[in-house]
Amino acid sequence: MTKASARNMFIGASVIVWAVLLVLTYLSHVSFPERTHPEKITAQVAYGKKVWERHACIDCHTLFGEGAYYAPELGNVIERRGEEFVRTVLETAAVQGWGTTRKMPRFDLSREDIDALVEFFKWLGEVDTAGWPPNIEG
Ligand code: HEC
Structure with missing residues (x-):
């Protein structure tokens, strides 16, 4: 693996993980009124x-x-x-x-x-x- 592909993989994986985290955080927040x-x-x-x-x-x-x-x-x-x-x-x-x-x-x-x-x-x-x-x- 080249240095550039390792870097791209790191950036790509980070973006995906952050996107999933943000979506899950948002979904939790919109469910609060119903839950609480x-x-x-x-x-x-x-x-x-x-x-x-x-x-x-x-x-x-x-x-x-x-x-x-x-x-x-x-x-x-x-x-x-x-x-x-x-x-x-x-x-x-x-x-x-x-x-x-x-x-x-x-x-x-x-x-x-x-x-x-x-x-x-x-x-x-x-x-x-x-x-x-x-x-x-x-
Ligand atoms: C210094 C520690 C301590 C503090 C502070 C304390 N408790 Fe407790 N409480 C206990 C212990 C220990 C038990 C369980 C006693 C047992 O099982 O014999 C208990 C049990 C209870 C229970 C019964 C729970 C059960 O499942 O049986 C209630 C209700 C309760 N406490 C309410 C309160 C409230 C309200 C406050 C604040 C005003 C408070 N406690 C502050 C130690 C504390």
């Missing part, structure tokens, strides 16, 4: 996210696989555990942990904060992540 339902982000959902951030829940938990791996993924926690269980965890703060040796701190969340967090989790649960992360129980 922004019209369902009510003031309460937005407030729930603020509560989530205020207490740095992400320091232990993940949402859609992003965050810390100390505690369970919560993007689909309503589907996995049910609303009642989630409320109980947030109300009692699970000082003891339940069935494991890992512990979650007590946050003394107000009723308003808990309602908003639950709404935030419900909205997260409706986001189409193409099944990611694969943490369905059972």
Whole structure:
């Protein structure tokens, strides 16, 4: 192979890879509204996210696989555990942990904060992540 053909091959392959990347990026972006339902982000959902951030829940938990791996993924926690269980965890703060040796701190969340967090989790649960992360129980 000559130097010129090697260079042409490098340039050609780079152009193709960039074109594929740009097309896939574009297709992802146009599918966001359908996947994330922004019209369902009510003031309460937005407030729930603020509560989530205020207490740095992400320091232990993940949402859609992003965050810390100390505690369970919560993007689909309503589907996995049910609303009642989630409320109980947030109300009692699970000082003891339940069935494991890992512990979650007590946050003394107000009723308003808990309602908003639950709404935030419900909205997260409706986001189409193409099944990611694969943490369905059972
Ligand atoms: C210091 C780490 C830590 C922080 C910060 C933390 N958690 Fe947790 N959380 C845990 C651990 C550990 C568990 C699992 C306990 C167990 O399984 O016994 C848990 C469990 C949960 C569960 C139940 C999940 C399941 O699948 O069973 C919910 C809901 C939850 N946390 C919500 C929150 C929210 C909301 C915040 C922020 C306000 C928060 N956590 C902050 C450690 C933490």
